Amino acid sequence: MTTVELTRFRTHPGRADELLRARPGMLAAFGADRAGFVEARLVRLPDDEWLDIVVWESPEDFAASRAKGANLPGIAAFFAPISDLIGSEEGDTP
Template identity: 40%
Template sequence: MRAMELARFTVDPSDVEAMLQARPAMLAALRERFAGFESLRLVRLDEWTWLDVVVWASRAQADEAAAKIGEIPQCRAAFAFIKEMVSMEHAEIFFAGDRAA
């Protein structure tokens, strides 16, 4: 069953452009390193607060990635702009409008 990762974090508004510039390299690294990686969406909730919405092929693959992501230089570079990690949750996807879960 597919899984979703929801990571809520804050970024200083003065760092937003640099954080966004680091994202394409992070995305490429996720695709290269983790076979279960399916998609990444970055959404802005307010001036300081952001949410990464990541879809994985399975919960086990999401958990594996969470344990190893800090080892990937491109991910560390993108994460360097995070001021506070507010929350991190994983959930199983039971229904998806884009395709079957």
């Protein structure tokens, strides 16, 4: 069973390109630093909103990642253009 993290957020106006440029570095940092990271997909929504869908091997892996926060430059660079967290949920796949 895997855990899926769904995070909806908004970027600062005009900073979507910065977010997209930082994405590969964030994914590389997750792969190197986060146990249980499986994959991530970023979905662009209207009005500078985004949905990040991240798959983890277990709820424990997700919790450990969340506790680390933006501990590496590649992750911090991805978070920098984000202005508002709209919502965050997690669920397990059967």
